Structure formats: C-alpha cells, structure tokens
Amino acid sequence: DAVLSRISLCPHKAGMDSVNKNKTDEVIRSMSEGSRFYDNERRKAAQTAQRVQVMKSRAAVLSTGALQQAEAMASAFERQLETERDLSRVIVHCDADAFYAAVELRDQPHLRGKPIGIGGIGMLSTASYEARKFGVRSAMPGYIALRLCPELILVKPRFHAYEAASRQLQAVMAQYDPNFRSVSLDEAYLDITDYMARLTPGDVAQLPPLTTVADPPLVQEANSADSKPGMATDSAGARNLTTLEGRALAARVVHQMRTRMHETTQLTVSAGIACNRMLAKIGSDQNKPDGQFCLPADRAAILAFLANMPTRKIPGIGKVTEQILRELDITNCQALLQQRALLKLLFTPISFDFFMRSALGIASNNTRKRSERKSIGHETTFRELNQVPDLEDKCLHLCHKTALDMERKALLGRSVCLKLKTVDFKVKQRSVLLPAHTADEPVIKRAALGLLHREL
Amino acid sequence: DAVLSRISLCPHKAGMDSVNKNKTDEVIRSMSEGSRFYDNERRKAAQTAQRVQVMKSRAAVLSTGALQQAEAMASAFERQLETERDLSRVIVHCDADAFYAAVELRDQPHLRGKPIGIGGIGMLSTASYEARKFGVRSAMPGYIALRLCPELILVKPRFHAYEAASRQLQAVMAQYDPNFRSVSLDEAYLDITDYMARLTPGDVAQLPPLTTVADPPLVQEANSADSKPGMATDSAGARNLTTLEGRALAARVVHQMRTRMHETTQLTVSAGIACNRMLAKIGSDQNKPDGQFCLPADRAAILAFLANMPTRKIPGIGKVTEQILRELDITNCQALLQQRALLKLLFTPISFDFFMRSALGIASNNTRKRSERKSIGHETTFRELNQVPDLEDKCLHLCHKTALDMERKALLGRSVCLKLKTVDFKVKQRSVLLPAHTADEPVIKRAALGLLHREL
DNA sequence: TCGCATAAA
DNA sequence: TACTTTTATGCGA
DNA sequence: ACCCACACC
DNA sequence: TACTGGTGTGGGT
Ligand SMILES: Nc1ncnc2c1ncn2[C@H]1C[C@H](O)[C@@H](COP(=O)(O)OP(=O)(O)OP(=O)(O)O)O1
Ligand SMILES: Nc1ncnc2c1ncn2[C@H]1C[C@H](O)[C@@H](COP(=O)(O)OP(=O)(O)OP(=O)(O)O)O1
Ligand SMILES: [Mg+2]
Ligand SMILES: [Mg+2]
Numbered sequence: 001d002a003v004l005s006r007i008s009l010c011p012h013k014a015g016m017d018s019v020n021k022n023k024t025d026e027v028i029r030s031m032s033e034g035s036r037f038y039d040n041e042r043r044k045a046a047q048t049a050q051r052v053q054v055m056k057s058r059a060a061v062l063s064t065g066a067l068q069q070a071e072a073m074a075s076a077f078e079r080q081l082e083t084e085r086d087l088s089r090v091i092v093h094c095d096a097d098a099f100y101a102a103v104e105l106r107d108q109p110h111l112r113g114k115p116i117g118i119g120g121i122g123m124l125s126t127a128s129y130e131a132r133k134f135g136v137r138s139a140m141p142g143y144i145a146l147r148l149c150p151e152l153i154l155v156k157p158r159f160h161a162y163e164a165a166s167r168q169l170q171a172v173m174a175q176y177d178p179n180f181r182s183v184s185l186d187e188a189y190l191d192i193t194d195y196m197a198r199l200t201p202g203d204v205a206q207l208p209p210l211t212t213v214a215d216p217p218l219v220q221e222a223n224s225a226d227s228k229p230g231m232a233t234d235s236a237g238a239r240n241l242t243t244l245e246g247r248a249l250a251a252r253v254v255h256q257m258r259t260r261m262h263e264t265t266q267l268t269v270s271a272g273i274a275c276n277r278m279l280a281k282i283g284s285d286q287n288k289p290d291g292q293f294c295l296p297a298d299r300a301a302i303l304a305f306l307a308n309m310p311t312r313k314i315p316g317i318g319k320v321t322e323q324i325l326r327e328l329d330i331t332n333c334q335a336l337l338q339q340r341a342l343l344k345l346l347f348t349p350i351s352f353d354f355f356m357r358s359a360l361g362i363a364s365n366n367t368r369k370r371s372e373r374k375s376i377g378h379e380t381t382f383r384e385l386n387q388v389p390d391l392e393d394k395c396l397h398l399c400h401k402t403a404l405d406m407e408r409k410a411l412l413g414r415s416v417c418l419k420l421k422t423v424d425f426k427v428k429q430r431s432v433l434l435p436a437h438t439a440d441e442p443v444i445k446r447a448a449l450g451l452l453h454r455e456l
Numbered sequence: 457d458a459v460l461s462r463i464s465l466c467p468h469k470a471g472m473d474s475v476n477k478n479k480t481d482e483v484i485r486s487m488s489e490g491s492r493f494y495d496n497e498r499r500k501a502a503q504t505a506q507r508v509q510v511m512k513s514r515a516a517v518l519s520t521g522a523l524q525q526a527e528a529m530a531s532a533f534e535r536q537l538e539t540e541r542d543l544s545r546v547i548v549h550c551d552a553d554a555f556y557a558a559v560e561l562r563d564q565p566h567l568r569g570k571p572i573g574i575g576g577i578g579m580l581s582t583a584s585y586e587a588r589k590f591g592v593r594s595a596m597p598g599y600i601a602l603r604l605c606p607e608l609i610l611v612k613p614r615f616h617a618y619e620a621a622s623r624q625l626q627a628v629m630a631q632y633d634p635n636f637r638s639v640s641l642d643e644a645y646l647d648i649t650d651y652m653a654r655l656t657p658g659d660v661a662q663l664p665p666l667t668t669v670a671d672p673p674l675v676q677e678a679n680s681a682d683s684k685p686g687m688a689t690d691s692a693g694a695r696n697l698t699t700l701e702g703r704a705l706a707a708r709v710v711h712q713m714r715t716r717m718h719e720t721t722q723l724t725v726s727a728g729i730a731c732n733r734m735l736a737k738i739g740s741d742q743n744k745p746d747g748q749f750c751l752p753a754d755r756a757a758i759l760a761f762l763a764n765m766p767t768r769k770i771p772g773i774g775k776v777t778e779q780i781l782r783e784l785d786i787t788n789c790q791a792l793l794q795q796r797a798l799l800k801l802l803f804t805p806i807s808f809d810f811f812m813r814s815a816l817g818i819a820s821n822n823t824r825k826r827s828e829r830k831s832i833g834h835e836t837t838f839r840e841l842n843q844v845p846d847l848e849d850k851c852l853h854l855c856h857k858t859a860l861d862m863e864r865k866a867l868l869g870r871s872v873c874l875k876l877k878t879v880d881f882k883v884k885q886r887s888v889l890l891p892a893h894t895a896d897e898p899v900i901k902r903a904a905l906g907l908l909h910r911e912l
Numbered sequence: 913t914c915g916c917a918t919a920a921a
Numbered sequence: 922t923a924c925t926t927t928t929a930t931g932c933g934a
Numbered sequence: 935a936c937c938c939a940c941a942c943c
Numbered sequence: 944t945a946c947t948g949g950t951g952t953g954g955g956t
Contacts, residue, residue: 030486034603037946047939099943121922123947125943138943141946146922147490154922184943316952318941350953379948415935425946429937493924503917555921577944579925581921594921597924602944610944640921772930774919806931835926871913881924885915 002045005323007032009137012310024135024148031144040425048320052327055346059328062345071341074356078340081362086275087242087297089365090250092190093272093280094173094258096165097289099186101128103165104155106266116153117145125157129289162186165265172261176253181367187284189277189367192253196241199253207252208259242297247273251294258292278363279305281315302361306333314358333359376411378402384423388456392449399448403441412437416447420455430454458501461779463488465593468766480591480604487600496881504776508783511802515784518801527797530812534796537818542731543698543753545821546706548646549728549736550629550714552621553745555642557584559621560611562722572609573601581613585745618642621721628717632709637823643740645733645823648709652697655709663708664715698753703729707750714748734819735761737771758817762789770814789815832867834858840879844912848905855904859897868893872903876911886910 008025032038096102100118105111105128115131117124121143127136134149146152166185173180177190240246254271261269268290272283275297286293295305309332312322325331328346330339336359344352357363378398385391395418406413417431430451434443464481488494552558556574561567561584571587573580577599583592590605602608622641629636633646696702710727717725724746728739731753742749751761766788768778781787784802786795792815800808813819834854841847851874862869873887886907890899 027490030489032946033486034483035946040946044939119947120945122945125947139947143922143945150922152922186943316941320940348954373950375950377949381947383944417936427938431936433935488924491924496924500917551921575925576923578923581925595925599923599944606944608944642921772919776918804932829928831928833927837925873914883916887914889913 002049002323003038003042004029006041006045006319007038009135009140010312010319012312018133019135021135027135027147028140028144031147036424048323052324055324056327059342059346062342066345067341070344074340074344074352077344077353078337078356078360081356081360082299085299085360085362086365087299088193089191089275090193090196090241090247090297091274091276091280091365091367092176092192092250092254092257093277093284094169094188094190094261094269095271095281095284095288096169096186097268097270098126098128098132099165099267100126100157100162101131101155102267103161104158107158107161108155111153111155114153115149115151116155117142118155118157120154120156121146124154127152165267168265169261169267169269172257172264175260176257177367179368181369189280191365191367192250193241196239196246196250196253199239199249204249204252206256207249208255210248210252242275244296247294247296251292254292254294258290274302276361276363276365277367278315278358279361282309282313285313299361306359306361309333311336316354316358373411375417376402376405376409376413377417378405379419381421391452395448395452396445399445400441403439403444406439412439413444414438416444416451418448418451418455420452428455458505458779459494459498460485461782462497462501462775463494465591465596466768466775468768474589475591477591483591483603484596484600487603492880504779508780511780512783515798515802518798522801523797526800530796530800530808533800533809534793534812534816537812537816538755541755541816541818542821543755544649545647545731546649546652546697546703546753547730547732547736547821547823548632548648548706548710548713549733549740550625550644550646550717550725551727551737551740551744552625552642553724553726554582554584554588555621555723556582556613556618557587557611558723559617560614563614563617564611567609567611570609571605571607572611573598574611574613576610576612577602580610583608621723624721625717625723625725628713628720631716632713633823635824637825645736647821647823648706649697652695652702652706652709655695655705660705660708662712663705664711666704666708698731700752700754703750703752707748710748710750730758732817732819732821733823734771734814735817738765738769741769755817762815762817765789767792772810772814829867831873832858832861832865832869833873834861835875837877847908851904851908852901855901856897859895859900862895866895868895869900870894872900872907874904874907874911876908884911 004025007028009019009021009028011021032041101116104116104118113130115128115134115136117127117131117136117140119125119142122141124136124138124140124142124145126138127140127145131145131149131152134145134152136145136149136152142154146154162185166182169186170180170182170188173188173190176192176195180188180190182188239249241250250273254273258269258271261267270284270288270290271292272280272286272295273292274280274283274295279295279302283293283295295302310322311317311325311331311333312319314333317325325336328339328342330336330343336343336355340352340356343355347355378401380394380398382394385394405411413434414437415431415433417429420428420430422428432447432451434447438444460481463484465475465477465484488497557572560572560574569586571584571590571592573583573587573592573596575581575598578597580592580594580596580598580601582594583596583601587601587605587608590601590608592601592605592608598610602610618641622638625642626636626638626644629644629646632648632651636644636646638644695705697706706729710729714725714727717723726740726744726746727748728736728742728751729748730736730739730751735751735758739749739751751758766778767773767781767786768775770789773781781792784795784798786792786799792799792811796808796812799811803811834857836850836854838850841850861867869890870893871887871889873885876884876886878884888903888907890903894900
C-alpha cells in the first residue's frame with residue numbers, strides 16, 4: 001500500500017538481485033509498526049494520497065479540448081527542447097562504491113568479507129555490499145539492519161578518513177578535468193571533452209584496451225562499428241567525440257581514471273559517461289559496483305536507453321513523486337512522454353519542464369563548480385525534552401557550532417532558521433531575517449532563542 | 457493458537473484488570489516473531505501439540521467399560537483422599553508485592569510513581585505495579601517491556617538489598633512461627649496454629665479490628681456469623697480455630713503481622729490464610745497487592761472457592777499443563793473433578809493424584825523447613841561462541857564459582873551436570889556420577905571439561 | 913542413571 | 922542487537 | 935518572507 | 944529502548 005512505498009527498500013537500487021524483498025519488507029514493517037516513526041510515515045502517506053486524490057479529480061474533469069490543446073503545446077515544447085539537445089560534451093559522473101564502508105574495509109582488514117554498516121544502533125549512513133545482500137541500506141536504522149542481518153557489524157563513522165579519501169579521489173579526477181564539480185565526498189561530475197581533445201596518439205596508446213572495459217553491449221557496438229579498435233581519430237587528426245569511436249575512447253579514458261583512483265585509494269569507483277549530467281549520473285549506477293557505463297552521444301540511443309527507465313531512477317524523482325506518477329499509470333520515461341499533455345495540465349511548468357527534459361534525456365552538461373553555498377547549520381536529535389532550559393541549551397550549542405563554522409569559512413548570514421522536531425517526528429521551522437549580514441555568535445543566539453520562545 | 461499460549465502474558469496473574477491484553481499480546485508477538493527464540497517457542501508448542509495428539513487418540517479409543525471402571529476407582533480414591541483432609545491447622549502464605557521493585561522504590565524515592573522494571577534490556581526479574589498496568593511482567597525481555605511502556609525505567613538489581621529486606625521480613629514472621637518455611641526471598645509459609653493457641657486475651661485485644669482487614673466477603677461472613685466481632689474464644693477459653701470466628705481471628709493476626717512487616721521494611725506483603733499450603737498460596741495472590749485472603753476451614757467453602765478456579769492458578773500447573781487440560785476441555789477445578797475418570801486413564805498416577813488433591817483442596821500443611829538442598833550450580837548466557845577454548849573458559853569459571861559456594865556452605869556433591877544452550881535455545885544436559893562425594897574444584901572442573909569435550 | 917520437559921520465584 | 926538464573930520435580934528410556 | 939514538502943548523499 | 948545530519952529546490956501563501 002501507500003505507506004509501504006515509503007518504508008520499504010527501493011527495488012531498483014544497486015544490488016537488489018538476490019535480496020529477498022518480500023521478507024525484507026516484512027521485517028522492516030513489523031519492526032516499524034506501532035512506533036511513532038511509523039505513525040508519522042502513515043500521516044505522510046495519507047498526505048500524498050490526498051495530493052493524488054486532488055490530481056486525479058482535476059484530471060477527471062479535463063475536457064478533450066483542453067487535452068488536445070495541451071498536447072499541442074507539449075509537442076511544441078518538446079520540439080523546442082530538441083533544439084537545445086547538446087551531444088557534444090563528454091560528461092562523466094563518478095561515484096565511489098559503498099564509500100564510507102569501503103574506506104572502513106580498507107583500513108580495518110579484519111572486517112573484510114564481513115557485512116558492515118556505518119553508523120550506530122539508531123541510524124546507518126551506508127552499508128557494505130556484503131551487508132546489502134541482506135537488505136541493509138543507507139538511511140536504515142541499525143536495529144532493523146541487525147534484524148535483517150544478525151552478523152552485521154556496526155562501525156562508527158570516521159569522517160576525517162572519508163574526507164582524506166575524498167581528497168585523494170579528487171586529485172585523480174583533477175588530472176582529467178581541473179574544473180570538475182564535486183557534489184559530495186564520494187561523487188563528482190567531470191567534463192573530459194577538452195582532456196580528450198588534448199590526448200596525443202602516444203597518450204591514447206597508453207590507455208587500457210577497450211576489451212577490459214566493463215560495459216560490454218555498448219563497447220561491442222563501438223568495436224563492431226570500427227573494426228580497427230583503438231583508432232579513434234579522423235583523417236584530419238581531430239577527434240569527433242560524438243561518434244561511437246569517440247565514446248569508446250572516452251570509456252578507455254574513464255577506465256584509466258578509475259584504475260588510477262583504485263591504485264591511489266584502494267577504493268573502487270563506478271562511473272557513467274554520457275553527454276549530460278543526468279544521463280551520466282544514471283549511468284554511474286548502471287554497473288555498480290566497480291563498473292562503468294557509456295551511453296552513445298546519439299538521440300536514438302538515448303531515447304532507447306530511457307524508454308523503460310523507471311521514473312525513480314531519474315535524479316530528482318524520489319519516493320513521493322514516483323508514487324504520484326505511478327497513480328497516473330506512469331512508471332517509466334516512455335509513459336512520461338506519452339502522458340505529456342496530462343502532465344502539462346496537472347503539474348507546474350517547472351515540474352513539467354523537468355519531466356520532459358528527463359524523459360528526453362536533455363539536461364544540463366555544465367560541470368563547473370557551483371558558486372557559493374546558500375546555508376550552513378547544525379542539527380541534533382535527542383530524547384524527549386520538555387524543560388525549556390534544556391531546549392535552550394541544545395539550541396545555544398547548535399548556534400555555537402554554526403557560528404564557529406561560519407567564522408572558519410568566513411561566511412555571513414542574513415537569516416536564522418530554527419528547526420524543531422517533536423517526538424512524533426513532526427517538523428517545524430521558524431526563521432527571522434536579520435537586519436544585516438552577520439556571523440556574530442551572540443546575534444545568532446539571540447535570534448534563535450527568540451524563535452524558540454515564540455514556540456514555547 | 458498454541459504458541460500464543462506460550463508467549464502471551466498469563467491472563468489471570470495479579471493486576472490484569474485494565475491491561476489491554478490484545479494489544480499487549482500483539483506487541484509481544486510482533487517483537488518476538490522471526491527471532492530464534494520464537495522459533496524455539498514454536499518448536500516447543502508443536503511438541504506440546506504432539507503430546508495432546510497422543511492423549512486425544514488414547515482417549516478416543518477408551519471403552520465405556522474402561523471409563524466406568526476408572527470412574528469407580530477415581531471415586532474411591534476421592535473418598536480415600538477425603539479421609540486425609542485436615543482442616544485443623546492455620547497455614548499462612550506470605551508473598552511480598554513486586555518484591556525487587558518495591559525495594560528499589562523504597563530506596564530510590566525519585567522513582568516512586570514511575571513504572572520500573574528490575575533487570576536490563578535483555579531480561580526483567582519483575583516490574584512495579586505501575587509498570588504492570590502496561591503489561592510489563594516478570595521474565596519479560598526489557599526491550600519488549602520498553603515497547604509496551606516507553607516510560608519504563610530499567611533498574612539494575614541489587615541482590616544484597618533484597619536479601620537484607622528478606623531477612624527483615626523473616627524476622628517478623630519468626631515471631632509468629634519460628635519454624636516457618638521460606639521458599640524464596642520474598643515468600644514463606646507459616647503455621648500459626650500454635651501461635652494463636654498461645655494468644656492471651658490481652659494479646660487478642662491488641663490485634664487490629666477485623667473491620668480493617670482487607671478481605672471483605674469472607675470477613676463479612678465471619679462477622680455475620682458472630683455478631684460480637686473480636687470474640688473468638690469458646691466457653692472453655694480454648695479456641696476452635698476451624699470455626700469462622702477462629703479464622704477471623706487468624707485474619708487479625710495475619711493483618712498484624714503484615715502491618716509489622718510493613719513498619720519494619722516499608723514493603724507491603726500479601727497473605728493467604730487457609731488450612732494447607734496450596735490453598736494458602738492461592739489465597740496470597742487473591743488480594744494482591746497489600747491484601748490478604750482467608751479461606752474458611754470448611755470443606756464446602758473450599759470446594760466452592762475452587763469450583764471456578766482456573767487450573768493455571770494451581771501451583772504446579774504451568775502453561776503446558778494448562779494447555780493440555782484445555783484441549784481436554786478442562787479449564788477449572790470443577791472440570792478436573794468431573795473428568796476424573798479420563799484423567800485417571802490419561803495421566804500418570806502421580807499426576808492424577810496431584811490433580812485430584814488440587815481440585816479437592818487437599819494438600820500438605822507441613823510448613824517445617826525442608827531438609828537439605830539437592831543441587832547447587834551456576835549458569836550464564838553469552839553471545840554465540842564457537843571456539844572450544846572460549847567455551848572451556850566459561851565452563852571453568854562456572855565450576856570455580858560453584859566450588860566456592862560449595863566450600864562456603866560446606867556441601868558435597870556426587871554428580872556433575874553440564875548444561876549447554878545453543879543459539880537456537882535448544883538445551884542439552886550432560887552429567888557424570890563421581891566415584892565419591894566431593895567439593896574439590898579440580899575434580900569438578902575435570903568432570904565438567906570431560907562432559908564438554910564429549911559434546912565437542 | 914541419564915536426559916529432557918515442566919514449574920516456580 | 923536484546924529472551925535469565927537457581928532449584929526442584931516428574932517421566933521415560 | 936516564511937513555512938513546508940521533497941530530494942540527495 | 945534505538946528512525947541522522949547537511950544542503951538544496953520548489954510550491955503555496
Ligand atoms: N541517507 C544518508 N544519510 C547520511 N549519510 C549518507 C546517506 N546516504 C549516503 N550517505 C553517505 C554514506 C555513503 O557512503 C556516502 C555516499 O553515498 P552514496 O554514493 O549514495 O552511497 P554509497 O557510496 O555508500 O554506495 P553506492 O554509491 O555504492 O550505492 O554518503
Ligand atoms: N522469572 C523470574 N526470573 C528471575 N527472578 C524472578 C522471576 N520471577 C520472579 N523473580 C524474582 C523477582 C521478584 O520480585 C521476586 C518474587 O517473585 P514473585 O513473588 O513471583 O513476584 P513479585 O514479588 O515481584 O510480584 P508479586 O508477588 O506482587 O506478583 O523473585
Ligand atoms: Mg557512492
Ligand atoms: Mg512476590
């Protein structure tokens with residue numbers, strides 16, 4: 001049912017083969033049921049159901065005329081989007097495998113071969129692939145994970161080690177694109193178009209051969225199209241990176257980069273190669289762990305790749321949106337395109353735009369670092385507290401940590417936001433705009449305490 | 457079903473009013489299900505079902521003649537038992553209320569009013585009455601108790617404190633019967649017949665009045681039978697303790713004793729007064745907590761008292777026997793009597809004897825201390841261990857503790873018994889007879905290790 | 913005598 | 922993850 | 935500007 | 944008893 005789609009594990013995440021989903025779901029449900037957390041999940045599921053209800057009734061009264069008109073507009077919009085399609089760049093998304101867990105297995109050899117989870121009894125950040133066989137996942141409470149996998153070993157996170165490993169990975173990536181965009185400790189986008197253009201024939205000769213690259217179907221296409229493997233320059237010596245040969249070369253480059261990352265960190269990294277960020281990101285998940293995937297720079301190939309792609313795989317579509325779309329009988333990208341008129345009428349322009357681009361495989365290929373951060377803060381969850389002074393203490397401590405970080409990073413803020421979570425997992429947010437930008441701890445503290453007292 | 461009767465809380469234990477049994481059972485079941493413990497419970501339930509199966513098929517083929525003959529023998533046996541019925545003694549069973557918990561609430565005043573459980577996350581020895589409202593019970597794992605009662609406070613046991621309290625209680629009881637039989641730290645049997653016979657009129661005058669005694673129905677009978685309350689001597693000045701007046705006087709004596717126990721320990725003790733141990737024991741549970749119950753020394757009253765008494769209340773009938781009897785449509789003592797022929801044919805002579813005596817309210821009234829102990833030992837449960845040396849260490853340590861106890865108590869033993877529990881809660885037992893009685897630690901250790909190695 | 917099941921606090 | 926510890930009795934092989 | 939819901943790692 | 948912490952986006956008001 002609806003709440004199940006919230007609490008059960010996502011069926012098309014990496015490594016779901018060989019996991020007994022029914023059994024796992026049942027364990028999760030039975031351990032969650034009756035808890036305040038579960039009550040809250042049901043509340044949220046009901047809320048989603050309500051949203052769906054509204055949408056469906058709006059859909060029910062749509063006139064044929066309105067739908068025809070929307071269809072025309074959507075069609076025109078798609079043609080417009082097609083003019084934006086850019087197949088010229090070679091975008092790579094790198095994503096380390098079970099990152100925190102892999103670092104721990106590397107640093108604590110006695111744990112190798114055993115299932116581990118990073119975190120504590122309350123919450124796991126991630127789990128080793130060994131543990132994932134049992135259904136253990138990121139964002140799963142440790143006590144449920146232990147029920148799924150009694151042999152699971154809980155390992156406390158060592159963030160400094162992950163940061164160090166991250167820096168090592170980034171050093172390798174910088175060799176291929178000094179302007180790579182890191183999006184988290186373990187993943188980054190690169191544009192290797194320029195790097196590939198600069199490759200000399202000598203460089204190319206040093207690349208690993210295509211036969212060792214781990215994405216057979218597309219590789220075979222590339223090989224069959226050009227019977228002379230490894231030859232990827234045209235008659236003028238300038239490479240056309242949109243051809244299958246060009247992408248095959250990209251695959252060799254990425255394979256070399258992944259090999260170097262593994263050599264320097266003993267960590268495995270998976271990668272996706274495509275002509276924009278979204279497709280590259282989907283690709284990096286395709287052959288996890290320790291695999292890569294290369295999508296040709298070809299509209300037909302892209303549409304074929306996406307046709308049966310579950311909506312949930314599109315970055316930006318999470319459990320809720322997936323559920324809403326499912327209720328509209330839309331579970332893959334093909335359906336997204338087929339229902340474009342309905343989507344145009346039911347969703348906001350921004351969402352419609354997002355759905356269409358996603359389904360067509362049209363997205364940004366900008367991998368330059370993003371400008372500045374927009375917020376900074378701390379939060380902590382604790383046992384039920386009712387005494388105002390206790391809450392004040394917690395609040396002040398978080399203010400202190402935040403102000404310290406702001407000072408260290410030389411940041412200023414203009415708004416102070418207080419987040420409150422009750423024992424039944426309801427979240428409240430209260431904010432004030434300060435008269436001026438500041439990083440002054442007393443100012444932030446006064447603002448936060450003011451917000452706190454406003455809520456008694 | 458069958459496993460439910462094993463894991464769910466006993467519905468007629470003290471303080472089951474106001475407990476939501478369905479909800480509680482559901483929580484227990486859902487938290488147990490899927491665990492190795494639960495698997496074992498199902499195994500045992502199946503075993504009981506098998507026993508029942510055999511019994512029922514034996515019952516099915518019984519000839520009318522066999523039943524008639526059994527009926528005759530049972531009837532004769534009952535008449536024989538009646539000749540043994542002894543109403544002359546005044547037997548008291550004292551049982552402290554929520555003993556460990558009460559000591560903790562006494563010694564840690566900040567815990568008063570709050571639900572507490574004595575033990576840890578793994579197992580509780582007992583729970584305060586406050587906690588019992590939520591379904592929390594003795595022998596319940598702490599983590600299930602916490603699910604039933606999130607406010608529950610777990611308190612580590614302090615056995616020395618309970619022993620000290622027990623000694624204080626016993627000091628009071630010794631005033632009434634120096635030969636009282638203590639059966640555990642918190643309970644004991646007394647025979648106050650002689651004490652009552654020695655009471656002077658002055659002593660009687662100092663006893664608390666009957667109106668404050670907490671067992672109204674029988675007290676009222678006593679009062680109504682004798683309109684002059686407090687007068688319990690016959691014309692000759694010798695008391696007939698089998699009369700209602702005699703028992704009313706006993707109730708006053710017991711009330712005084714309980715008051716003294718409360719004064720010296722700040723603990724409340726409940727008591728049952730009857731003419732044998734079994735009836736007194738059932739009585740002590742009747743008006744818990746801080747209550748007492750007096751059963752007249754009268755065959756009709758006893759049979760009336762027992763008629764609808766659930767079999768499970770009879771000391772010696774536990775979950776399994778209750779279940780077996782239930783399958784034979786026997787749930788109370790009346791049914792036990794009515795089915796006497798069947799019981800004679802299906803059970804062993806000892807069991808039949810026990811059932812008949814119990815249902816008739818005929819039992820031993822010997823409250824003298826029992827002779828010697830028959831065994832002494834230690835056990836400990838630990839996480840899964842597979843290495844032989846680790847198991848040897850555990851075993852040797854238990855031998856050490858046992859030998860030490862034997863020396864302290866100047867005991868000798870002739871048999872060494874090793875108990876093994878596997879991760880799936882199966883229990884094995886291996887024993888050897890020694891050539892001679894001993895308390896020698898090395899001898900015991902060698903014997904134990906030999907048994908251990910026999911099991912690899 | 914041994915091993916197991918049942919019962920109790 | 923987390924279902925005790927100590928003592929006793931009865932039954933069947 | 936504020937508050938909430940959703941998403942991702 | 945144990946369901947995170949840090950950051951960003953979009954929508955509704
Ligand atoms: N929900 C979360 N809460 C806190 N930390 C998280 C969460 N999800 C992931 N992390 C941390 C731990 C991960 O190792 C790290 C990278 O996340 P992510 O790439 O999604 O998974 P992963 O690298 O552990 O496995 P994989 O990428 O192989 O699926 O970020
Ligand atoms: N299953 C058990 N395991 C270990 N210790 C126990 C167990 N049951 C009881 N105890 C201990 C703790 C108790 O306080 C003490 C006396 O037991 P008992 O008289 O049956 O319950 P109680 O005194 O706690 O409550 P009450 O008598 O009011 O029902 O023995
Ligand atoms: Mg990763
Ligand atoms: Mg008691």
